[in-house]
Amino acid sequence: MSTSSDSPHRVARAPGRGVVAGALASLCLAACAAxxxxxxxxxxxxxxxxxxxxxxxxxxxxxxxxxxxxxxxxxxxxxxxxxxxxxxxxxxxxxxVLDERHFAEIVDGMTEAQVLRRIGRPAERQPVGFVGRVVWSWRYENNLCLWFRVTFGPDGRTIGGGGYLPDPLCEPPFEPF
Known part of the structure; x- marks a missing residue:
């Protein structure tokens, strides 16, 4: 097929690399600014x-x-x-507030409301079996791929303050042998 200007048929072309690169750069700048x-x-x-x-x-x-x-x-x-x-x-x-300095303020016996006022809503809440406990987890920026976790008892108070565990999103998927 001809692409000359006198041809009635034109070939559609994808945007040039410069257009795509410019769009990606704009998207990255907007995301970074956000x-x-x-x-x-x-x-x-x-x-x-x-x-x-x-x-x-x-x-x-x-x-x-x-x-x-x-x-x-x-x-x-x-x-x-x-x-x-x-x-x-x-x-x-x-x-x-999602950093280790603020996590250190979470101590044994705090209520759910006190924890929420301190570090905000968790990324995840998981019930723990039949014992009536709930574990809340917060992802935060760190180089070790950890998340901060707090366990609440049936009375809605923290048990032992909080702790750090590997974030499961960083773990490779388990593949049996």
């Missing part, structure tokens, strides 16, 4: 923080009368921001 760290400034409006970080995933009433706003983001929940706001909707403080 998950880049965000500076949270005391005094800024809650709406501005939500615009920068994404939708609110939970709200918690704090003992001091403020509201803690949870914004869980990132693939598989590897980032969760907790932003404390006053009654006027102004930011008092905020930070990303």
């Amino acid at each position: 998950f880049a760290p965000v500076t949270i400034v005391p005094g800024q409006a809650e709406a501005d923080v939500v615009r920068a970080l994404g939708p609110v995933t939970a709200r918690y009433a704090m003992p001091d009368g403020t509201t803690r706003v949870e914004i869980a983001r990132g693939p598989l929940g590897r980032q969760t921001y907790m932003i404390d706001v006053d009654a006027a909707g102004r930011v008092l403080r905020g930070e990303q």
Whole structure:
């Protein structure tokens, strides 16, 4: 088939490599920007923080009368921001809480509500057999492919604080011999 300009038949061509590479680069930049760290400034409006970080995933009433706003983001929940706001909707403080410093604050005997206010919703909740226990797990950014896990007893309180285990998403699939 001819591709000259005087031919009534034209061959459809795929976009050039430059077009595809440009589209991929734009997509990568947008994805990186979406998950880049965000500076949270005391005094800024809650709406501005939500615009920068994404939708609110939970709200918690704090003992001091403020509201803690949870914004869980990132693939598989590897980032969760907790932003404390006053009654006027102004930011008092905020930070990303899925890290070992915040996990160390989870101690034996804490309630489910206390854990949620501290580090937000887990990526996964699993009942543990007939004993009435539930294990919550959080994925977080680390180089060892670990996740943080907390076990709750039938009374809804933590048993032994929390611990770290290999993230099953990092494990190769089991193949029997």
